[in-house]
Amino acid sequence: MNHGLETIAEIAGVSKSTVSRVINDQPNVSAKTRQRVLEAIQQSGYRPNQAARALVTRQTGVLSIVIPQAVAATFTDPYFPALIQSITLTANEHNYAIMLWVGNNAEEEERYCDRILKNGFFDGMIIASAVDNDPLLQRLVGSKLPYVLIGPPQAQVEYSVDVDNRAVAHEAVSHLLSLGYQRVGTITGPLHMGVSRCRLQGYYDAFEQTGVGVDETLVAHGNYDESSGYTAMTTLIERGTDAVFCASDTMALGALRALLEAHLRVPEDVALVGFDDMPFAATSHPPLTTVHQPIDELGRTATNLLISLIEGAPIQTHHLVLTAHLIIRHTCGAAKIA
Amino acid sequence: MNHGLETIAEIAGVSKSTVSRVINDQPNVSAKTRQRVLEAIQQSGYRPNQAARALVTRQTGVLSIVIPQAVAATFTDPYFPALIQSITLTANEHNYAIMLWVGNNAEEEERYCDRILKNGFFDGMIIASAVDNDPLLQRLVGSKLPYVLIGPPQAQVEYSVDVDNRAVAHEAVSHLLSLGYQRVGTITGPLHMGVSRCRLQGYYDAFEQTGVGVDETLVAHGNYDESSGYTAMTTLIERGTDAVFCASDTMALGALRALLEAHLRVPEDVALVGFDDMPFAATSHPPLTTVHQPIDELGRTATNLLISLIEGAPIQTHHLVLTAHLIIRHTCGAAKIA
DNA sequence: ATATAAAATGGGAACGTTCCCAATTATGGA
DNA sequence: TCCATAATTGGGAACGTTCCCATTTTATAT
Numbered sequence: 001m002n003h004g005l006e007t008i009a010e011i012a013g014v015s016k017s018t019v020s021r022v023i024n025d026q027p028n029v030s031a032k033t034r035q036r037v038l039e040a041i042q043q044s045g046y047r048p049n050q051a052a053r054a055l056v057t058r059q060t061g062v063l064s065i066v067i068p069q070a071v072a073a074t075f076t077d078p079y080f081p082a083l084i085q086s087i088t089l090t091a092n093e094h095n096y097a098i099m100l101w102v103g104n105n106a107e108e109e110e111r112y113c114d115r116i117l118k119n120g121f122f123d124g125m126i127i128a129s130a131v132d133n134d135p136l137l138q139r140l141v142g143s144k145l146p147y148v149l150i151g152p153p154q155a156q157v158e159y160s161v162d163v164d165n166r167a168v169a170h171e172a173v174s175h176l177l178s179l180g181y182q183r184v185g186t187i188t189g190p191l192h193m194g195v196s197r198c199r200l201q202g203y204y205d206a207f208e209q210t211g212v213g214v215d216e217t218l219v220a221h222g223n224y225d226e227s228s229g230y231t232a233m234t235t236l237i238e239r240g241t242d243a244v245f246c247a248s249d250t251m252a253l254g255a256l257r258a259l260l261e262a263h264l265r266v267p268e269d270v271a272l273v274g275f276d277d278m279p280f281a282a283t284s285h286p287p288l289t290t291v292h293q294p295i296d297e298l299g300r301t302a303t304n305l306l307i308s309l310i311e312g313a314p315i316q317t318h319h320l321v322l323t324a325h326l327i328i329r330h331t332c333g334a335a336k337i338a
Numbered sequence: 339m340n341h342g343l344e345t346i347a348e349i350a351g352v353s354k355s356t357v358s359r360v361i362n363d364q365p366n367v368s369a370k371t372r373q374r375v376l377e378a379i380q381q382s383g384y385r386p387n388q389a390a391r392a393l394v395t396r397q398t399g400v401l402s403i404v405i406p407q408a409v410a411a412t413f414t415d416p417y418f419p420a421l422i423q424s425i426t427l428t429a430n431e432h433n434y435a436i437m438l439w440v441g442n443n444a445e446e447e448e449r450y451c452d453r454i455l456k457n458g459f460f461d462g463m464i465i466a467s468a469v470d471n472d473p474l475l476q477r478l479v480g481s482k483l484p485y486v487l488i489g490p491p492q493a494q495v496e497y498s499v500d501v502d503n504r505a506v507a508h509e510a511v512s513h514l515l516s517l518g519y520q521r522v523g524t525i526t527g528p529l530h531m532g533v534s535r536c537r538l539q540g541y542y543d544a545f546e547q548t549g550v551g552v553d554e555t556l557v558a559h560g561n562y563d564e565s566s567g568y569t570a571m572t573t574l575i576e577r578g579t580d581a582v583f584c585a586s587d588t589m590a591l592g593a594l595r596a597l598l599e600a601h602l603r604v605p606e607d608v609a610l611v612g613f614d615d616m617p618f619a620a621t622s623h624p625p626l627t628t629v630h631q632p633i634d635e636l637g638r639t640a641t642n643l644l645i646s647l648i649e650g651a652p653i654q655t656h657h658l659v660l661t662a663h664l665i666i667r668h669t670c671g672a673a674k675i676a
Numbered sequence: 677a678t679a680t681a682a683a684a685t686g687g688g689a690a691c692g693t694t695c696c697c698a699a700t701t702a703t704g705g706a
Numbered sequence: 707t708c709c710a711t712a713a714t715t716g717g718g719a720a721c722g723t724t725c726c727c728a729t730t731t732t733a734t735a736t
Contacts, residue, residue, distance in 0.1 A: 004722060004723085005722065005723065006722085014685075014686085015685065015686040015687075016686085016687095016722090016723085017685070017686055017687075017688095017724090017725085018684085018685060018686075020723070020724060020725085021684095021685090023723095024724085027683090028683065028684055028685085029684070029685085030683085030684060030685090030732095033684080033685085047455070047456055047458065048456070048458075048722085048723075049393070049458065049721080049722050049723065050456075050457065050458040050459055050723095051389045051390075051392035051393040051398070051458070051459075051721085051722080051723090052389075052393050052691090052721070052722035052723035052724090053722080053723050053724075054389035054392075054691095054723090055387070055389040055390050055393055055691050055692065055693085055721090055722080055723070055724090056690075056691050056722090056723055056724045056725080057691090057723085057724070058691085060389070060459065061457075062437070062459060065438075075419050075420075075422075075423045076416055076419065076420070076617050078414055078416065078419075080419065081413050081414065081416075081418065081419045082413075082414070084413075084438070084440075085413045085440055088438060088439075088440045088442075089440070089442055092442050092445065092453070095453070097437060097439070097453075097457050097459070098437060098438045098439070098440075099400070099435060099436060099437050099438070100403075100422070100426060100436045100437070100438045101426075101435070101436070102422075102423055102426045102427070102430075104426075104427055104430050107430065115430070115433070115435075117385070118385055118386070118388075119388065119399075119435050120385065120386075120387065120388040120389070121388055121389070121392075121398065121400060121435070121459055226617065226618070226621060230621075253618075253621070254621070257621050257623075260623060279414050279564065280564070280591075280618075283564060283568075283591070283592070283595050285595070285598060285623070342692060342693080343692065343693065343694095344692085352715075352716085353715065353716040353717075354692090354693085354694095354716085354717095355694085355695085355715070355716055355717075355718095356714085356715060356716075358693070358694060358695085359714095359715090361693095362694085365713095366713065366714055366715085367714075367715085368702095368713085368714065368715090371714080371715085386692085386693075387691080387692050387693065388693095389691085389692080389693090390691070390692035390693035390694090390721090391692080391693055391694075392693090392721095393691090393692080393693070393694090393720095393721050393722065393723085394692090394693055394694045394695080394720075394721050395693085395694070395721090396721085
């Protein structure tokens with residue numbers, strides 16, 4: 001039990017070099033020797049010491065997912081779980097394990113970054129949704145650690161995977177406008193996040209295209225929480241709106257609740273469009289018209305990109321953009337023509 | 339850059355032993371030497387190699403969370419995200435990092451266990467909800483790896499944290515019965531999971547207490563998915579029910595949908611009680627009466643227990659049971675007295 | 677059968693830490 | 707001033723792998 005490999009070597013009557021070769025499926029081991037070693041491993045329940053291995057190979061076979069502080073509270077949103085699951089499954093396919101870092105608002109940002117960075121037990125990192133000037137990102141730029149950002153690329157960030165937020169938001173709002181809604185508002189995410197700004201920009205784009213001016217009082221801000229959607233919708237109701245584009249399904253749910261309580265019917269009185277196409281969007285009442293995000297593909301693509309980076313495979317595109325699309329259900333489409 | 343420690347040692351003009359002492363905050367280093375070493379570390383951006391450290395100390399400072407195959411699909415249920423978040427935050431407080439293993443139904447169970455077990459980059463493991471005869475659990479029993487099970491203790495498992503599922507399910511169903519509902523049914527989780535059986539047992543307990551017999555046709559089975567709740571409820575409607583205890587809020591949501599589509603009012607025609615007290619339970623329409631699970635506490639307790647185990651701290655209780663409680667909202671309480 | 681090439685094996689130096697123990701230096705009391 | 711003691715430092719052997727070479731064995735061609 002002293003030196004793991006050497007115990008096996010002794011049992012099988014070979015050198016530790018040979019045992020190492022067998023373990024790593026390397027060639028140049030005769031069939032009979034390999035067999036003998038395999039049996040020795042079997043009977044002794046030996047398991048290679050990964051730390052020792054990592055020490056010499058300089059790789060761990062582990063990927064990190066980082067969900068920064070700012071959005072950690074939003075972990076109730078099914079978006080992150082879905083993303084994590086997709087990343088995890090893809091990583092598993094390639095025999096990578098996953099480390100998870102969830103931002104802790106109680107901890108100062110610096111210490112949090114330090115802890116991640118000094119951990120050192122992973123080969124690369126996927127940052128799921130970053131805030132502007134994220135300190136982690138700043139520390140990463142110029143470091144040799146491979147990483148991929150999920151979300152709109154920021155300055156200096158070399159690799160990212162995102163959805164065409166702006167274009168599809170544009171599409172969604174255009175749909176609302178084309179249905180004849182007159183006072184189309186929006187509930188945004190926090191504007192210090194690139195995603196939120198992209199989606200808001202799409203909202204403006206739609207108005208610009210039609211030549212109709214935007215009523216700035218119909219732009220309400222949320223933080224991707226259900227309750228923030230509720231609050232924002234309450235404001236919009238006061239200001240008079242007949243259709244609202246929400247930057248997330250979760251906020252749309254909050255908006256729906258506000259409308260119900262105000263005894264406004266959806267979509268007869270107010271139409272609603274969400275963003276994400278979370279599972280509950282299809283089963284809410286009424287079923288939510290929303291933008292379908294290819295979350296699975298997002299996670300899979302980011303993971304594959306990161307693995308390519310780690311393993312030195314050639315990279316075609318540095319900034320990938322996946323396409324989302326509008327799914328029409330029942331929360332819009334019945335505009336009362338004024 | 340050759341030997342990390344030695345580079346620093348050279349810059350600071352000391353031995354690597356001393357540098358090691360400084361890094362690990364050990365005593366017996368003079369103030370001025372420590373200062374000099376700290377500066378050397380600062381200026382060179384040196385970061386200790388964790389693999390080397392783990393090799394000699396035989397610990398990694400990493401905890402694993404395992405969500406077995408059987409429930410991986412259920413990852414859409416906010417229960418797991420909440421649990422993960424709680425575990426992660428608690429672990430962080432103690433300077434432990436987290437590895438995440440999500441069961442992959444595409445992979446054979448054996449290989450999946452192997453991958454986890456041979457990874458070896460963690461000091462202990464939290465198993466979140468296990469299936470009967472979970473192969474991972476079987477491999478763990480008798481191994482020296484510390485682990486804690488979240489859920490009802492199984493044979494051989496030495497440490498677990500759970501909620502008093504049976505007692506609180508009993509309470510919930512008794513509440514329904516005491517309100518005068520005549521045909522109280524239940525939608526269970528998959529019965530090869532201990533949790534599901536505990537909750538079902540609580541349902542039986544309530545009837546036993548009142549002396550009323552259970553109508554077995556009112557016991558429908560789901561798998562914790564929204565859609566399975568929908569399907570089960572459809573069956574129960576056919577069979578005639580006026581109140582249903584659901585083993586999860588997510589299934590209750592599905593049940594709600596089925597009732598809505600059948601034009602049955604809640605709670606006037608059929609009452610509903612959920613389980614979990616997920617965020618959406620408070621904001622659903624109508625707000626869901628449900629059992630509040632202390633998920634945060636569950637995660638925190640399990641994590642603290644595991645860390646005690648790892649660090650050899652004394653353990654008071656091997657099997658901890660936290661108490662859940664019923665939260666009355668609006669989906670029951672208006673029984674039509676027959 | 678022999679020479680030569682190819683395949684299989686073994687030995688041992690890294691990898692970058694920690695930690696024990698020996699050696700050195702500082703401290704304090706007589 | 708000097709000795710005993712305590713505090714500080716340094717040296718070097720682990721830890722368990724991988725991987726480069728050198729060596730031995732086996733296969734192949736003449």
